[in-house]
Amino acid sequence: MTETPPRTRRLAWVAIRAERAAAARALVRARGAGPAVARTPPRPTLTVVVCAYTMDRWDDLTAALGSLRAQDEPPAEVILVADHCHELAARARAVFPDVTVLRNRGRRGLSGARNTGVEGARGDIVAFLDDDAVAEPDWTMRLLDGYADPNVLGVGGRIRPNWDTDRPTWFPAEFDWVVGCTYRGMPEQAAPVRNLIGANMSFRRGVLLDVGGFRTDLGRVGTRPLGGEETELCLRAAARHRGGVLGYEPAAVVRHRVPAARTTWRYFRARCWAEGLSKAAVGRHAGTDRALASERSYLASTIPRALVRPFAPEPRPPTATIPALVLGVLTTALGYAAGRARGLGRDPLPTPAALGFRAFGLLALPVAVVLWILAMRMPVAVDRMGGLGLLDVLPALYWCALAVLTLGFAVSLLDRTARSRRHALYTGALVTMLHATPAVLYEHLRYAWAWKHVEVVDQFLRTGRTLPDAGELAPYHQWPGFFSAAATAVRASGAPDALTMATWSPLAFDLLLIGPLVLLYRTLTRDRRIVWAAVWIYFATAWVGQDYFAPQTFAFVLYVTILALVLDRDRRPLATVGLCAPLVLAVVTAHQLTPPMLVVALGALACSRVHRPVALPLLGLTAVAVLGWDLTVARPFLFEQIGSSWAQFGDFESNAHAGMVNLGSAEPGQVLVARVDRALTAGVALLTAVAPIRCPRLRRSPAIPLVLAPLPLLAAGAYGGEIIFRVYLFALPAAAFLIAGWLAPLFGDRGRPRPRAVLLPVLFALLLTGFVFGYYGKERQNHFDDGEIAARQWLARVSAPGDLIVAASNNFPGAYADYEQQRHRWFAMETPALREAVVRDPVAGLSALADEYPGDTAYLFLTAGQRAECEQTGLLPAGTLGRIDHALSIAPRFTLLLRDRDAVIYRIDPRPGPVR
C-alpha cells in the first residue's frame, strides 16, 4: 500500500520541480551562447532488474523482456535474476542473449533476488519490473526524467491491472494493491510518496547499496503473498538521506498481469491478511508511527469516500464493492493484530497457556538430557539381560527421558515460533539417547558383526593388501572401500585398532545421517516442520540396526547424500554429476547391495523430466561402474554366488521371509520382539501407503518413486536372509517423508494447535516403542562380557597358527581375529546334517568334524553369546550347548582347558594312529 501524501508535501514536490526547472532555464539564458546540451547534467544510465522464480510464468517473462526491448529510450542493461531455479537460468541464457542472467546466490525469495540484481547492476539507476508486468514504451524515459533533481532517491510509476478475466464487479478500485497495482486514492499527478510499489519502482543504485538492499526476512518467497520489503527499504532510505524524496510519476506506466486465481475472494482475503502481517513486521523494523502513517490517512480518507461513492450521482461504482471494502479493511486489521500477537510486532502478548506451551517445548530438551545422563550413571545390570534384551534392564529414568523428549519435540513442532536449530537439537538428543546408550552401558563393543568388521580392518592393517582367497571374508576383500577408509583412519591417527571407532560408530553414523536427510527433505518441501518431523520419524523407525561399524552403514550415508544432491534443482546438473561421481564410485566399491539400490532409485528419478539431467548420467555411471567392478575385482565372489542367486531369483515370498525369526522355535521374549518388529514395519508401510491417498499433494512428490524403487530388489535374492530388512531401510527415508507430509496439517498453520494435534506425540511414542523393541530387544546376544573376551584371548595364546577353531556360531568377539592364520568351523550355522549330527551325539559329531583336518589340533570354543544366539533364534534347541559341554567333559579325546560363566574351551586331540 502506498501513501497518499499530505497536501502540503505534494505541493512542496510540485514547487521543487517547478523551481528547479526554472533555475535550469535561467542558467541556460544567462550563459546565452554556449550549447545548452553541454551544461545539462548527463542523463543517468539505467539498469532494469527483472526477478523470476518459476518456469510457469515463462510467457509472461518473455513479454516483460520484450516490452523492455521496445522502449523509446532503451535501458543500458537488463538483468534477469533467476531465484533458485536453475532450469530458468539455463533457458534464459540460451533464449535471451541480450539479457544478463544472474542466479540468486543469496537467500531464496524476491528480496534476495533483487539484491543480487542490484549487486550485478552497473547503471546509475536501478529499476525493478515484475516478471508478469509489461512496461509502456515511454516507461524508462518517464522514470529517468524524475531524476533531474539530485534529491530524488527513487521514482515509481503507475501500475495498471491487466486482468486475465474481467475485473470482478465486487473488486473495489481502492483495493487494487491486493493485485500489486496502483489503487484509487493514490495521487493523479507527480507527487512525493512514502514508499514505492515493487512492480514499478526505481532507485539510485548508490541509495540501494547505501542502505544495504532489501531485507531478506521480509518479502515474498515463491507464492507466499507476504510483502512489505519495499516499504521498509523506502523508510530506511528516507531516514538515511535527510531531504531525500521518493517520487511517484503516474505517467510511467506498467501493466501488471492479474491471473484469474487472483480474482477470487480467497486470494483477496489471503492477501489482505498477509498485508496486515507485513505491516506488523515492517512496524517492528521501522517503528509503528512511520510504518502506519499512510495507512491512517488511507483509512481516514480513502475508505470513507469509497463507502459513500456507490451512493453518489453517476458515474458510480457498483454497491457490490461495499462488502469487499468492509471485509478487506477488517481482514487487514486482523492480520495486523495477529502479526503483532505472533511476535511479528514489537510487543507480542501471548496468553499464559501459550507461554506455558512454548516453555515446555524449550525446557523439555534440557530436562530429558539431564534425565538420560542420570539414567546412564545408574548401575545397569547388562549381564542380566533376559529375553527382551536391554528392555529388561534399562532403568525407569531412561524411559522418562525418552518420553519427555518425545513430548517436547511434538510440542516444538506445534510451536510455530520454534526454529530449525531447536528441532535439530531435539533430533540430535534422540539419536544420542537411542544410539549412545549401549556404548555407554557396555564395557565392550556390542554386536558380533561389529567385532568381525574390526577384525577385518585388523587383517587389512596386518597384511596391507586384499587376499585372493579370504574364505568367509571374501566379500570384504572384493568390496574393500569401507575397510580401507577405516584402516587409513586407524593407522594414520595412531590408534591401536578400530575398537573405539566401532564402539561409537552407531552414534557417529546416525548423527552424520541427519545432515543428508535434512538436505533430502528440504528438496521435497519448504516447510521446516515437515523436514524435522520426517527426520524424527526416520530415526524412530529405523529399527533394523544397520548403523553399526559396517560397509552398509557407510554406503547408506553416501546413498542418502547422493539422492539429496540429485534432487536439489538449485544446483547445476554438471556440477552435481561431478560431485556425485566419487560418491558413486565409493558406494560401488564398498558394498554389494547399495549399488543396485542406487541404480533403481536413480532409474526411478530419471523417469521424471526435471531430475533426468542429473539422474540419467549418474545412472549410467553407476551401471558402468558396477559392471566394471563385478567383472574385475569382485568377479571371484560373484561367480561363486551366481548359482544360489539364480535359484532365489524371482522368488519374492521366500526371499522376503528368509530373514524372519522362526517364531515356532524361538524364545518367548524373542517371539514378542519379532511380533512388535513386524507390527512396526507393517505400520510404517501402511502409513506410507495411506499418506498419498489421503494427501493429494504428496502424489507428485519424488518421494513416491523413491519409496517404490527398492521393492523390485526383493526378487533378486535373499541376501543372507536380510533382503526384506534392507528394502525397508532403503525405502525408509522417503517413507518417513510421506508420513510426515501427511501429518503436516496436525501442526496447525495458523493460531493455536488443533485438538487433533495430540495424535502427534501419541504416534511418535508408538513408533519409538516399536523401535526400542526391534533395536534393544535382541541385545542379549549382542552384548559380550569380560569373561567371553578374556577366554578368546586365552584361546589365542594357547592355539597355534594352522589350528582349527570350532564353535556353534560366529556370534562371539574374536571369531575372525587372525582369521587367515587358522581354520574355522561354525557347526550350528552349516548344513542341517552337521547340526543334527552334533546335537544327536556331540562327541561323535565333533570328533568327525575335527577328523576332517587330520593331524591338526582343534579347539572347541563355546560362549554365552553363542548360547544366546542359538536359543533366541531357534538355531539349536534350548539347552543344547549345556548338554554338549556335559557330554564332552567325560569323553576321552576332549580335554577341558577352561570353563567359567561365559565360556568353555576344549582341546580336541588329533585321532591317534594313521588315518586312512
Added chain:
Amino acid sequence: MTGPIRAVWPAAAGWSAFGALELPAEHPLRALVVVAFLAVGPGYALAGEGASVLTTAVTSVAGSAASCALTAEAYLLAGAFSAPRVVGTLAGLTTIAVLIRTVVRARTSREELR
C-alpha cells in the same frame, strides 16, 4: 565469499596431517589433525562451498569419506597400503583440487568483470 586463505586451508590441513604421521602414535595432536583432515579436507576441496552451511558440511564429509575410501583401496588392491602413502596422496589430490578451484574462480570473476 571464499577468500584465498579459506580456499587453501584443506591443502594446508592435508600436509599437516601428513607431517603429523611423524608424531608418536599416542600423541593427541596426531589423531586430531589426521581425523580433521580425513573427515572434511578432501571433500571441501572437491565440492567447495555450497548454498548453505549444511550443504557445505554434508558434501565435505561425504566427499572426504569417498576420496579416502577410493585412495586407500587402490593401495590395498595394489598390495601397497600404508598410512603415509594414503594420507600423502590425499593431501596431493586436495592440493590439486584447491589449485584448480582457485584458477577457475579467478577466471570466472575476471569474466564477470569483463
